[in-house]
Structures are given as structure tokens and as C-alpha cells.
Amino acid sequence: MLTPIPNVTANGTKKEVTNGTSTKTLWDTKTQQYHGGQEWQFLDNFIEDFSVTTNGLGTPRKALQAARDALEVCHHYPPADQEPAKTYLANFLWPEDYQDVHSRLLLGNGASELIDLVTRAAPEGPWKPGPWKIQYKEYERSAIALGRTVLRPDHPTSAALTCIVNPNNPTGDYMPIEELKSYIETTVADNTVVMVDESMQPWHSPEFRHDSLISQSEWLKNMFNTRGIAVFIMHSWTKLWSCTGLRLGSVVCPTVDHCIKLKKVQVPWSVNLPALKFLEVVTSDEEKDYLDETWAVTSEWRASLVERLEELCNGQWEIHGKPFLSWVWIDMKDARVAADAVTLAKRAGVPVRAGVHGYACDTCVRAAVRKPEQVDVLVQAWKGLVDV
Numbered sequence: 085m086l087t088p089i090p091n092v093t094a095n096g097t098k099k100e101v102t103n104g105t106s107t108k109t110l111w112d113t114k115t116q117q118y119h120g121g122q123e124w125q126f127l128d129n130f131i132e133d134f135s136v137t138t139n140g141l142g143t144p145r146k147a148l149q150a151a152r153d154a155l156e157v158c159h160h161y162p163p164a165d166q167e168p169a170k171t172y173l174a175n176f177l178w179p180e181d182y183q184d185v186h187s188r189l190l191l192g193n194g195a196s197e198l199i200d201l202v203t204r205a206a207p208e209g210p211w212k213p214g215p216w217k218i219q220y221k222e223y224e225r226s227a228i229a230l231g232r233t234v235l236r237p238d239h240p241t242s243a244a245l246t247c248i249v250n251p252n253n254p255t256g257d258y259m260p261i262e263e264l265k266s267y268i269e270t271t272v273a274d275n276t277v278v279m280v281d282e283s284m285q286p287w288h289s290p291e292f293r294h295d296s297l298i299s300q301s302e303w304l305k306n307m308f309n310t311r312g313i314a315v316f317i318m319h320s321w322t323k324l325w326s327c328t329g330l331r332l333g334s335v336v337c338p339t340v341d342h343c344i345k346l347k348k349v350q351v352p353w354s355v356n357l358p359a360l361k362f363l364e365v366v367t368s369d370e371e372k373d374y375l376d377e378t379w380a381v382t383s384e385w386r387a388s389l390v391e392r393l394e395e396l397c398n399g400q401w402e403i404h405g406k407p408f409l410s411w412v413w414i415d416m417k418d419a420r421v422a423a424d425a426v427t428l429a430k431r432a433g434v435p436v437r438a439g440v441h442g443y444a445c446d447t448c449v450r451a452a453v454r455k456p457e458q459v460d461v462l463v464q465a466w467k468g469l470v471d472v
Contacts, residue, residue, distance in 0.1 A: 129433035132458040134451045136437070137253060137284065137411045138326040140385060144374045147366035151330065151358035162357045166191045169360040169367075173321075173334060176367035177298050184301065188337045190346055191363070193354040195283060195320035195333035200226045201346045202316050202335065206277040209244025210235045215259075215267060216252045220281065221442050223247040242273035249281040254413050254443060254450045256405020261295045265303060268315065275312035283320040287408050290379055304338055314338045323410065324378070325366050330359040383407050386453045392463050397470050410453045413439075419446040421469055432465035434458065 124133045174182035174189050192198035203211075203226040211227035212235040213219050224234060227245065235243055248267070251258040259267060264280070272278055286292045293299050297317050307313045317336040322328040332355070337343040365371060389412060390403050397416075404413040416422045422439065426449060429436045439448030451462065 123430060123435045127430065127433050127435070131433040131461055132454055134429065134434050134436045134454060134458075134462060136323075136328065137409075137450075137452055138323050138328060139378055139410060140382065140452065140454045141326070141374065141378060143326045144366050144371045146370050147325065147327075147362045150365040151327075151362040154358040154361040158357060160357070162353045162355060162360055164352065166355060166360065169355075169363040172364045172367040177293070177336075185298075185336060187340045188343050190335050190337065190343055190350070191355050191360075192333040192335065192350070194322060194331040195281070195318050195335075196222055197350075197354055198318060198333050198335040198346075199223055199279065201350060202277065202279055202318075203227055203230055203232075203245065204349070205342075205345055206245040207275070209233075209276075210241060211245045211247065212239065212243035213237050213247050213249075214271060215248070216255055216257055218252075218255055218443050218445060219247075219249040220253045223249070223279065223281070243276065245277050245279070246272050247279045247281070249283075251284045251287075251406060251409060253284060254411070254437070254439070254448075256409050256411070256413050258406045261297070261300070264297065265300065268307070268313070272313055276314075278313060278315045279318055280315060281318040281320075283318065283323060284409060286319075286324055287378070287382060287410055289408065290376070298336060308338045314342060316342070321363065321366075325362075325374075327359075327362060327366075330362055331355070332359050332363055382410055382453055385455065385459075386410070386412065388456055389451070389453055389459050392459060396463055396466060400470050412451055412453070414449045414451065415445075416447050416449060416469075422447050422449050425449050425466055425469055428465045428469070429462060432461055434462045434465065436462070 123135065124130050170189060170191055171182070171186065173191070174186045177189075178185055190198065192201070199222055203223070210233040211224070213224065214237040217237055224247075227234060227247075232245065235241055246268075248264070250264055268278060268280075280297055282296055282298075285296050288295055297304065297315065304315050307315060315338055319334045321332040321334065322330065325332075335346070337346065366374075386407060386409065393401065393403055393412070393414065400417060402415040402417070404415065405411065416425060419440070423446075426436060426438045429451075436452075437450040439445035439450065454462075
């Protein structure tokens with residue numbers, strides 16, 4: 085008879101031992117970076133996860149079935165060249181001419197693996213975020229793990245590695261393409277590396293490519309040839325297509341040589357068969373309707389969520405973020421209120437992301453855009469938070 089493992093249930097999942105506002109047992113805080121999307125598995129009354137910025141439509145059904153079907157051949161290795169999934173993604177990003185960039189595209193086990201690869205390959209020296217003080221923490225975690233000095237965005241010292249999350253998660257700030265290019269041109273030092281995370285940029289609209297760095301091949305080439313600035317474009321595809329458990333990311337390298345350098349040190353077969361098959365189908369015409377619906381309903385659902393929250397808070401909170409994004413960043417102006425909001429949402433089966441963990445924003449909460457009937461549960465849970 086097997087001896088039970090402490091704090092682990094009969095089916096192998098960890099038991100939660102918290103005060104209702106955090107899930108400390110899930111993270112080794114000395115080595116890992118806090119992230120949302122963990123608490124749902126411990127809630128007996130779970131309804132919907134508002135703590136992650138995934139697509140409110142859920143996972144595309146045809147692509148999901150393709151991932152399931154791929155398990156039938158899991159006794160084989162994944163293709164070492166990541167094909168044909170890589171070609172499908174390249175054609176999705178550059179439908180008019182993907183051949184020019186295909187050789188500079190690399191897939192990874194989520195964006196996290198690729199972030200770590202580029203951080204390791206960049207020249208030695210300080211790391212700097214920009215231009216926002218608060219942003220997705222995986223870049224900073226990787227820099228610290230590799231012994232880099234972390235600078236403030238406004239620090240006068242030049243950084244060897246600059247990381248820009250655009251649109252910025254969690255605050256929802258966004259620089260249109262010309263503003264982004266100008267920021268890089270005027271603030272980044274020559275002969276350094278820039279990582280631009282555009283994971284949430286495809287939510288922009290059906291014309292997202294025109295406002296993305298993926299449309300700026302000549303500019304990117306010129307930045308490297310004239311100033312030695314190597315710009316890497318990161319995408320985590322697990323949010324747009326709601327498949328965070330599959331782990332899918334990509335990076336567009338500034339040159340073929342940069343891509344080869346990363347590939348040499350990348351762990352072989354880091355993207356598994358179900359994930360590759362999912363990507364192949366989700367970027368094809370088979371799932372075109374899914375993206376069309378995403379662009380049609382996300383801004384509508386978000387506007388409704390913002391309206392409901394503004395009515396609820398009676399003008400006492402500030403709600404941040406661009407209208408096209410899949411979440412809202414809420415400054416509740418009071419750390420106690422924010423902590424209560426996290427607890428109440430969790431008790432109602434609709435966990436949200438606390439701003440205090442990782443971001444050190446104790447008055448803020450992030451909530452995903454979800455279907456109106458799911459938002460009803462969250463709003464009902466938060467009634468009474470604000471004194472009218």
C-alpha cells in the first residue's frame with residue numbers, strides 16, 4: 085500500500101493550504117515567479133478562471149480535437165524541424181510572403197522557454213524593462229536567474245538587454261507601431277538586444293499585423309545593420325487560443341544567424357506532438373471563424389465588463405487597459421478592498437489575479453474578459469466591497 089504524500093490528494097493534486105488570498109504551496113518562492121491560473125483546481129465550486137488573460141471563447145474545438153488525435157502517435161518523436169506547424173504559423177503571421185521570415189522563426193515550449201534562451205544568448209550586462217514600471221515578470225525572473233543587474237525603466241545606464249511587453253500585461257498600456265519604433269530608436273543603446281513581447285497584440289483587430297513589428301522587416305534589418313540592435317519578437321500563443329496547458333510560443337529573430345544560435349542550445353523536441361498539431365490546425369482556415377468571433381466579441385464583452393464594474397464601484401476605482409484587450413487592470417485604491425475582492429471572487433468560484441503577488445501592486449486586481457453570464461457571478465461576489 086502506497087504511503088500518502090503530505091498535502092497531496094488521492095488523485096495526485098496538491099491540497100491548498102492558504103488564507104484564501106494566495107496559493108503559496110504551489111510555488112517555490114525562492115526559485116519561481118508567481119503566476120495566475122493555479123487556484124481553479126482547488127475550488128469545489130469552480131465556474132470560470134478570471135485570473136488568466138486567455139480567450140473568453142475557450143479553446144478552439146477543431147484544434148483541440150487535432151491535439152487529442154495526435155496522442156494516437158505519441159509513441160513517435162515530434163518532428164525535429166517543427167514542421168509543418170512552423171510553416172502554418174509563418175503563413176498566419178505573413179500571409180502575403182512568409183518565405184522571407186520562415187528561416188528566422190523558432191517555436192518553443194511557451195514563450196517562457198524562448199525568453200530564457202534569448203536572455204542567455206544576449207551580451208553580458210544589465211537588464212531593463214520599458215517603458216512601464218510594471219510588466220509581465222518572466223523576463224525579469226530570467227534576467228535575475230542569470231545574474232543580470234535589474235535597472236528601472238528610467239535609469240540612465242544603458243542596458244545590454246531591454247524587454248518591452250506591448251500591449252503591456254498587466255496594466256494594458258499599448259504603443260502603436262510608430263511610437264514603439266521611436267521608443268526603441270531613442271532609448272536603446274547600440275550593439276544590444278531588445279525583446280518585444282507582442283503576445284497580446286493579435287487581439288488588436290483583424291488588421292493586427294499592420295500595427296505589429298512583424299510588419300517591419302526592413303526597419304528591423306536596418307536597426308541591426310546600422311546600429312547592431314538585435315530585436316527579437318516574442319509571442320505566447322496560449323492566450324489567444326486558450327491553450328495554456330499545451331505550451332506554445334514563438335520568436336522571430338533579427339537574422340538567420342541569431343535563429344541558428346538559439347536552435348543550437350534549445351532542448352530538442354521542446355514542443356510536443358499535440359501542441360504542434362494544435363498549432364497547425366488553429367492557424368489554418370479551419371479555425372478562421374474562431375478568430376473572427378474573437379475580434380467581434382472581446383471588445384464588446386470588455387466594454388460590458390467595464391460598465392458593470394464602474395456601476396459597482398461608484399467611481400471609486402480606476403480601470404485601465406485598451407478596449408481590445410482580454411482583461412482589465414483595476415486599481416481599487418485600497419489594499420484591504422483589493423485583498424477582499426480576491427477572496428470573495430475565489431469563494432464564488434471565479435478567481436481573479438491579485439496585483440500584490442509578483443507585481444507588488446497591493447491595491448490592484450486583474451480580471452479577465454469573460455462571457456456576461458460569468459461576469460454576473462463576479463459582480464455579485466463583489467457587491468458590498470464599496471461603501472455607497
